Amino acid sequence: MKFSFSLPMLIFFLITLFRCSKGSVGNSLNEKIFVLQRLITLINTNSSNVKPILYLYDDRGDSNLNQFQITSNSTTYTINLLTTSQLNLESFSLYLSKPSDLLARDNPKHLGENTVPEVTNTGSVTERFYTYSSLTPLSFSGLSASEDLLGANYKQEITGGLPIPRGTITKGIFTFKPIVLLNINQGSTISINYPSSVSFSIPFNCPINHSGFSESVISIGIKYSDIFKDSGTATPISNASGGTPNLSFFSTALEKSGFITQYNCIKR
Secondary structure, eight states: OOOOOOHHHHHHHHHHHHOOOOOHHHHHHHHHHHHHHHHHHHHOOOEEEEEEEEEEEOOSSOTTTTTEEEETEEEEEEEETTTEEEEEEEEEEEEOOOOOOOSSSSSOOTTTTOOOOOOGGOOEEEEEEEEOOOOOEEGGGGGOOEEETTTEEEEOOOOOEEEEEEEEEEEEEEEEEHHHEEEEETTEEEEESSSSOEEEEEEEEEEEEESSSSEEEEEEEGGGGGSSSTTTTHHHHHHHTTOOHHHEEEEEEEHHHEEETTTTTOOO
């Protein structure tokens, strides 16, 4: 069974512990040292959830989140994204830069290296990457529009979260496989089912200092209008406007789009 404590609670307990004195001096000191060792172990190994919150948005040219413009092959197109589209976030992995264990004589092997966390039904751990893969595809029809200081967006919390020990979360890897239905220039509906998943590795310019005792939140921005931008000779929208989309064009554009970032991060 895993108990959850706060750091202030542990500090208060330690102060109280060393103010108390019962029994012989030798036995009392040994007991206190034993309890202190157990508390330090708890601080070093306790895990708490990290929960991503996704903010999905277009080019924010207007308040309509499902309509935006893309210039492809020197021509500007109006794109209407149908609400039956899905953005399938298949998994996310968070990289933990763990500090030296509290009061340790040496730096023992990191908890996340080649091990499996206590809560095995929510993910796995390999070389400090903590991976969550029990995710449901995001359907735009089930999202509600909201607005913050940066503009309109669809806000979606990832339920459950991922248990991670104390440390600093410095980057993430997110794997997507979009299923998109769109309408170009009020023409016919075009379906684009990406043939393979694409992973994006993003640094967190505002690293998350995770205590291991309380839940942390990571805000992720997904500018889905950038999925359709031209990339070199790949011009997906101008190609798709003819009614027969070239999936390789879309896959190339998606891989190079950089449409996912850390959201609302101000680097000081």
